[in-house]
Amino acid sequence: MSQPQPAVQPPTRPADATDLADASSTGRIPISVLELAPVGEGHTSAEALNAAATLAQRAEELGYRRFWVAEHHNMPGVASTSPGVFIGHLAARTRSIRVGSGGVMLPNHPPLVVAEQFAMLEALSPGRIDLGIGRAPGTDPATAAALRRTKEGLGAEDFPQELADLLDLLGIGEGGGRLALRRMSATPVATSAPDVWLLGSSGYSAQVAGMLGLPFAFAHHFSAANTLPAMELYRSTFRPSARLAEPYAMVTQSAYVADTAEEAEAIARPARLAQVSLYTGRPRRTPTPEEAAAHEWTDAELRIIEQGPSRPTIGDPKSVLAELSDLVAATGANELMVTTMTHGLPERLRSFELLAQAWTGGGVKGGSRAG
Numbered sequence: 001m002s003q004p005q006p007a008v009q010p011p012t013r014p015a016d017a018t019d020l021a022d023a024s025s026t027g028r029i030p031i032s033v034l035e036l037a038p039v040g041e042g043h044t045s046a047e048a049l050n051a052a053a054t055l056a057q058r059a060e061e062l063g064y065r066r067f068w069v070a071e072h073h074n075m076p077g078v079a080s081t082s083p084g085v086f087i088g089h090l091a092a093r094t095r096s097i098r099v100g101s102g103g104v105m106l107p108n109h110p111p112l113v114v115a116e117q118f119a120m121l122e123a124l125s126p127g128r129i130d131l132g133i134g135r136a137p138g139t140d141p142a143t144a145a146a147l148r149r150t151k152e153g154l155g156a157e158d159f160p161q162e163l164a165d166l167l168d169l170l171g172i173g174e175g176g177g178r179l180a181l182r183r184m185s186a187t188p189v190a191t192s193a194p195d196v197w198l199l200g201s202s203g204y205s206a207q208v209a210g211m212l213g214l215p216f217a218f219a220h221h222f223s224a225a226n227t228l229p230a231m232e233l234y235r236s237t238f239r240p241s242a243r244l245a246e247p248y249a250m251v252t253q254s255a256y257v258a259d260t261a262e263e264a265e266a267i268a269r270p271a272r273l274a275q276v277s278l279y280t281g282r283p284r285r286t287p288t289p290e291e292a293a294a295h296e297w298t299d300a301e302l303r304i305i306e307q308g309p310s311r312p313t314i315g316d317p318k319s320v321l322a323e324l325s326d327l328v329a330a331t332g333a334n335e336l337m338v339t340t341m342t343h344g345l346p347e348r349l350r351s352f353e354l355l356a357q358a359w360t361g362g363g364v365k366g367g368s369r370a371g
Contacts, residue, residue, distance in 0.1 A: 029328060031359050032066035032337040033059045033352065034102045034252055037079035037086075040270075040286045040343035048079040049086070051345040056090045058349055060097035062356040065335065067094070068102030068132060074143040077274055077285045084117035091125040100130025102217070102252075102337070103199040106162050107135055108147045115169035115186035122194045123187065129194040132217060133166070135159045135205065160208060167196065167212075172243060195243075197250075202226050206234035213241025215248040220327065221339055224310040227251065231331050250335040253327060254312035256342070257354040261315045267351065268314045269293065271341040275308070276301045286343045317358035 037052040039045055056067045069086045072078040080086060083101035090099045104114055114131075122129045167173030169186040170193050198209035198216050201223035209216035216234045220227045231249055238247040256271075258264035269292040277284045287295075313323045328336060338355065342348045 028359065029333065030065035030335045031355070032068065032250070032335060033064050034068050034070065034337050034339035035080065036070045036072065036339065036341060038271075038286045038341045038343075039077050039079050041284075041288050041291065043285070043344075045079040049089075051348075052080070052086075053090060053093050054345060055348060055352070056094055056097065056099070059352060060094045062353065063360075064097060064352070064356070066098040066100060066130060066337070068100045068130065068337065070102050071105050071108075071134075073108075073147065075278075075283055077278075077283060084114075084121065087121055087129065088124065091121065091128060096128070098128050098130050098195075099125070100194070100197075101132045103132030103134040103197070105134050105136055106159065106166065108144065111162050111166040112169060112186070115166055118194045119170060119186035119190060122192055123190070126192050130197060131170075131194040132197040132199050133163065134199040136201075163198075163208070163212070170194065170196070172196065200230060203230050203233045206230040207237050210234045210237030210247070211239055213239050213244050215244060215250070217250040217252060217337065218331075220251045220310065220331075221254040221312070222310050227331060231333075248334045249331070250337055251327060251331050251333045252337040252339060253324065254310070254340065255320055255324065255338045255351070255355065256312060256314045256340060257317055257320045257351040257358070258347075259316065259354070261319065264314045264316065264320075264351075266293065267342050267347040268312060269295075270343045271312075272305055274341070276304050279304050279308075286341060288343055289347075292343075317354045320355065321358040 033055070035052050035055060037045075037048045039048045052069070059067050067090060069080045069083050069090070070078070071081065071083050073081055083104055087099050087101065104118075106114065118129060118131045164173055168175060171185060171190055172193050196214055198205050198212070198214045199219065200206055200209070200216065201219040203226065206216055206218070210233065218227055218230050218234075231251075234249055235247045240246070254271075256264045256268040258267055266289060270287045270289055273292045273295055274284060274286045313320050313327075315323070324336060324338075327333070338352070340348050340351050342351070
C-alpha cells in the first residue's frame, strides 16, 4: 500500500470568475456541470468533444465548481466514452476548475487500471481531479459483456471489494483491499490523490458511500423517486474517514434555461425526442431543433415523457432558480450538479450562463464545501 496522502488544497481560481463555487464566502452552495458531449444530428464526435472543451472553459470563467464527464458506450448520441482520456484533455484546456468523472463505471475496468489513470491525472493537475465511481454498466448488456470480457461481469456483491482495492491503490483506503497485501500502488511517489466520490441512483450506493466516509453524488436527473430515501440513508450510515469528517452530498438534475419559458422548451425538445428514441430501443443522435419542433408526438411517446423516472427543470432563469432551490432545500444537498443535453453548443452555453447569473443573485443556501 502506498504512503498516506496529504489533504488536497483547493486550487486558486481565476480573478474573473464569479463566486458560484465559493460556498464559504457567500452562503450559496457550489454548482457544477455534468457533461456527456452530446452528438447532434449533422455533427461528429470530434465536434462534440471540442464543444465540451469549450463549455468547460466557459464554466470555469463563470465560476462553476466542477466539470465532470460521463462514461457511456455504444451510444450514437454520446461522445463521452473514456473519462480518463477526456479529463486529461479538459484539465489541459482549463486552469482551476475541478475536472472529473461522473463517473467511471468500476465493474467495466480493473481497479489497478483506474487507479493508475487517475493517479497520473492527479500528478499532471494536482488538486483538481475528481474520481466519481459508479457500479452501473453505462451501456447495454452486450456491450457490457464486451467491455468486461465475460458474460457474467461483476455483480453488486463484488463492488465493495473492487472499490476497496481502488482506494488502497490510490493510498487513501483502510487496507481492506486484496491488493494492499501485495504492496501494490497506483503510482511510485504520490504527493496528492484525486478526490474519490461514489455515484448512485439507489440506496445501495448511498449506504456504501456512507460506510466508507466518501462524498456521495445522487443522480436525481434519472431517479427522482429514490433521491430523498438515498440521501437519508447516506447521512444515517455515514462514518467519518480520513478524507471526510462529515457527510457531503451532491444532487444532479437536468436543466434547460433560456430567456423565456418558450425558448427553454424549444431547446429541451430535441433531448426529449432523443430520450423517447432511447427508451423505445432506437438510440440516435440528438435531433435538430427544427426536427424536434416539427415532430408530431404520439400518445405513447407523450406517456414515456410524462411517466419517466424524472423530469428536467425547464424555464426562464427565475422559474429554474425557484425549482432548483426547492430541490436543494428538500434534499439538504451540499452541492448541485446540472446536466444539459442540447443539439448545439450555443444553446448549452447560454443555458449555463443564465443559470450562473441566476444562481449568483439568488442566494440559495446550503452546506459546507468539499474538495
